[in-house]
Amino acid sequence: MSEMCRSLALFCGSSDGKDPKFCQLAEDFGRLCAQRGLTLYYGGAKLGLMRAAAEAALEEKGRVIGVMPEIFVDDVVVANNISQMIWVKSMSERKQTLERLADAFVALPGSFGTMDELFEILTDAQLGLHHKPVVILDAFGYYDPLLKQLEIFLNEGFLRPFHHGLLLVAASPEEVFEKLEKYVYPNDQEWLDKHTRSGKN
Numbered sequence: 345m346s347e348m349c350r351s352l353a354l355f356c357g358s359s360d361g362k363d364p365k366f367c368q369l370a371e372d373f374g375r376l377c378a379q380r381g382l383t384l385y386y387g388g389a390k391l392g393l394m395r396a397a398a399e400a401a402l403e404e405k406g407r408v409i410g411v412m413p414e415i416f417v418d419d420v421v422v423a424n425n426i427s428q429m430i431w432v433k434s435m436s437e438r439k440q441t442l443e444r445l446a447d448a449f450v451a452l453p454g455s456f457g458t459m460d461e462l463f464e465i466l467t468d469a470q471l472g473l474h475h476k477p478v479v480i481l482d483a484f485g486y487y488d489p490l491l492k493q494l495e496i497f498l499n500e501g502f503l504r505p506f507h508h509g510l511l512l513v514a515a516s517p518e519e520v521f522e523k524l525e526k527y528v529y530p531n532d533q534e535w536l537d538k539h540t541r542s543g544k545n
Contacts, residue, residue: 349477349524351383353446355461356393357454358421366453369483370396373452373517378406380521385446387438388412388430390423393452398426409445411438439464448477448524453486469510470531472542477527479512479520487513506532 354374360367374397377384384401387394388410398408408426413435416422422429432438439461442449451462468474480487491513497503509530514520536543 349382349447351385351446352377352448352450352524353385353442353465354394354397354450354452355454355458355465356386356397356452357458358387358389358392358394359455360392360396361453365484366393367396369393369481369517370452371400373397373450373481373520374400374406374408375404376517376521377401378404383407383409385409385411385442387457388423388426389416389421390425391421393454395423397452398423402426411441411445413438435460443468443474446476448527449479450520451478451480451487453481453483466510469529470507471540472531472536475529475531477512477524478510479514479523481514481517481520483515483517504532504535506530506535 356370370393374384378401384398384406386398389395401408402425409428409430410423410426411430411432412422413432430441432441443465449465451458462480465478469476469478482488482491494503494508494511498505498508512523512527514523533543
């Protein structure tokens with residue numbers, strides 16, 4: 345793992361899914377994070393794939409930090425066994441905090457919340473607000489339809505090739521880390537300079 349990547353933020357479901365393979369996937373990923381010495385930032389819940397990844401990392405003596413909006417009920421949602429909990433006012437502040445603190449971002453299976461987090465972090469990468477890697481873990485073909493839709497965006501001219509390249513795709517937890525090690529920010533500096541103030545910083 346690159347010395348520049350010391351932590352990552354995990355986006356994933358607060359449900360287990362119907363098939364136990366999804367929880368196993370999250371556990372494998374959390375375990376690998378800890379074994380590689382990475383701090384794992386996540387949404388702070390004790391539910392679903394979020395719980396599975398966090399507890400697996402903790403079992404390997406990893407550092408796990410949650411970012412939790414105040415809206416949630418402690419005894420139902422909030423993990424009480426992690427290394428640290430950061431409380432924020434809103435879901436939007438949670439995303440901003442994760443973006444600021446983590447060196448990379450990984451999406452496992454999830455639904456609305458996971459997509460919200462993933463596309464906001466990609467949009468900020470597109471605009472040059474960060475240059476950090478974003479990886480989607482497409483195990484079991486879970487995200488195949490989404491990736492197909494991104495190809496449609498690209499082919500129909502609504503997504504530039506250098507922005508399409510901002511999302512890395514891995515088929516296994518191990519491949520996630522391979523992608524992170526080789527990451528080079530693919531955005532086009534000329535496009536950034538022309539369209540955003542961030543390109544001129």
